[in-house]
Amino acid sequence: MFPLSNLVRAKGDPKILRSGPSSLTMADKLTRGLGWFSIGLGLTELLAPRKITRALGMRGMEPLVRAYGAREIAAGVMTLSTEKHLGLASRVAGDGLDIATLAVGLVRPGNRRRDNVALAIAMVVGVTVLDIAAARATKVAHGRNGAGDRRKFADRTGFPQGVEAARRIGTTARTAGSA
Amino acid sequence: MKALVWHGKEDIRCDRVSDPEIQDSRDAIIKVTSCAICGSDLHLFHNFIPAMMPGDIMGHEAMGEVVEVGSAAKGKLKKGDRVVVPFTIFCGECDQCRRGNYSVCERSNRNKDLADKAFGHATAGLFGYTHLTGGYPGGQAEYLRVPFADATHIKVPDGIPDEKLLFLSDIFPTGWQAAAQCDIEPTDTVAIWGCGPVGQMAIRSAILLGAKQVVAIDCVPERLGMAEAGGAITINFMDESVIERLNELTGGKGPDKCIDCVGMESHVTMSLPDTIYDRGKQMLMMENDRPHVLREMIYVCRGAGVISIPGVYSGLVDKIPFGMAMNKGITFRTGQTHVKRWTDDLLRRIEEGQIDPSFVITHTVRLEDGPDMYKLFRDKQDDCIKVVLKP
Known part of the structure; x- marks a missing residue:
């Protein structure tokens, strides 16, 4: 794909000829996708709660759907931020809430849209699996490895003549400066 | 040439790009022998600094050998000179440069109008940084164009390894x-x-x-x-x-x-x-x-x-x-660092053995490994404190 940014480069500045592999891991890409999905779903829940409750046979629950929409957007923003692990954790918790709420629709007396509710639960379960996978992969990709076995760098003084010699240089310079 | 290029948030790639060219008679082209990833590169990596653009070459800590010199820089530089490149680009002639305030050079920021709006008054141009500071291609590359090269350089002697000198470009000063x-x-x-x-x-x-x-x-x-x-x-x-x-x-x-x-x-x-x-x-x-x-x-x-x-x-x-x-x-x-104000004294201290800045290096890798090193450095994995890249 031709990089559009080449068009605005100054004459003589380097322009991309061929792109290499990205620093984004599969976990990062999945997480980013889930973040945008979260925002999209949240907006839908906020703006069209009635359509959702009607499709699920759960009329009267519009305020709750709106609140879940706000929660989805917040989780999405967090998932797209540098604190993606927090965003993913909040998404997993939200998935649990969604499943519990949908379960109410499944056992609601007289609900003729139980098939839709079952389908929705299946979809949420699927997304939950993705959320958990992304959270685990993110932890593996970005977590600190080898905790408890850290190097101390005790030999990295930076002063070839030693710390005390460096202190003397500072003290001598100060004394000379004030004399 | 190869260069580490910003493509978006957390997306750095080692791309093949065209070589830089002399654009002004005061320019020089440097063949980069060593460069480093700076903590402030991570702010760009996270897209916290506004006005980055996909295709920007990263890096503002670089040193190398002069391979091409513009006509107006020839009195100060010649092919083969070994130089460290300060991350703040300065003309050496404006009122601020004459006062030693090199990081607020009034002439080196080529996006001055944009910077004036963002900062009130423009700061100096910086390598491998936002377009608010000129959008100059950075030094995590095989070659680097140095604008105002007759002023923007620190000549360093042979016989001292790159690792001891490289950080005169930024973190030491x-x-x-x-x-x-x-x-x-x-x-x-x-x-x-x-x-x-x-x-x-x-x-x-x-x-x-x-x-x-x-x-x-x-x-x-x-x-x-x-x-x-x-x-x-x-x-x-x-x-x-x-x-x-x-x-x-x-x-x-x-x-x-x-x-x-x-x-x-x-x-x-x-x-x-x-x-x-x-x-x-x-x-x-x-x-x-x-x-x-x-x-x-x-x-x-x-x-x-x-x-x-x-x-x-x-x-x-x-x-x-x-x-x-x-x-x-x-x-x-x-303030951003007035690099040139300090480097003569600091180079002397390195030569005298008062300090050896290479103590901070924990990883030395090929330029191609740069994208992975951004993640390693950000996540503080493998006890990473400072990464040096060898193009």
Whole structure:
């Protein structure tokens, strides 16, 4: 794909000829996708709660759907931020809430849209699996490895003549400066 | 040539790009022999600095050999010269450069109109940084065009390895300036927040400038270990209260001089309410920076003390207790580094063996491995403190 940014480069500045592999891991890409999905779903829940409750046979629950929409957007923003692990954790918790709420629709007396509710639960379960996978992969990709076995760098003084010699240089310079 | 290129948030790639060309008679082209990833590159990596554009070449710590010189730079440089490239580009002729304020050179920022709007008055051009500072291609590449090269260079002698000299480009003078602008007295306690590469240099600088006591604050064990090796007393803020410990170390008076080597992405314990507040606002783009360190410094600094800020901030910060700062008579010293102001003295100190800045290097890899190194450095994996890349 031709990089559009080449068009605005100054004459003589380097322009991309061929792109290499990205620093984004599969976990990062999945997480980013889930973040945008979260925002999209949240907006839908906020703006069209009635359509959702009607499709699920759960009329009267519009305020709750709106609140879940706000929660989805917040989780999405967090998932797209540098604190993606927090965003993913909040998404997993939200998935649990969604499943519990949908379960109410499944056992609601007289609900003729139980098939839709079952389908929705299946979809949420699927997304939950993705959320958990992304959270685990993110932890593996970005977590600190080898905790408890850290190097101390005790030999990295930076002063070839030693710390005390460096202190003397500072003290001598100060004394000379004030004399 | 190969270069590390910014494609978006957390997306760095080693791309094949066209070679840079001489654009002005004062330019030179450098064949890069060593370059490094800086902590402030991570702010770009996270897309916290506005006005980046896909296709921007990263990197502002580079050195190498001159391979091409513009006609007007020929009196100062010639092919084969070995140079370190300061990260601040300066003309050497404007009023600010004549005053030694190279990082606010009035001529080197080629996006001056944009920068004037963002900052009030433009700052100098910087390599491998936002388009607010000129959008100049950076030094994490095989070749680098140096604008105003007749001024923007530090000639270095043969016989000293790159690793000892490379950091004259940024982190060593940055740590030095942070300490020097504290006007350290022999009785001073200097507290330094952040033990990343700039913090490590600031610790050594404060000792060489004669501080009585240097205290280093962080939560990363290996960084605290390296700080201790350099002569600092360390505080792990995950284990103890920074304010209580600093007061204890200073007989209840607080540190005379405070240095913020953290900047806009402070990592603090989630038990502190301002952390949650800042993170929330930053996520929602209602605040550019997380200024926990600034707040803590203002609170704990001794009256009439100095707060020096080499850590990068990008824009708006919130809930700064400025009344506290004003009433305590605190002096703030900030700014991008006036690299050239310090480098003659620092090169002399390296040559004399007073200091060897290569102590901070933990990883040396090929340029092609750069994208992975960004992640490794950001995530502090494998005890990573400083990465040097070899094109």
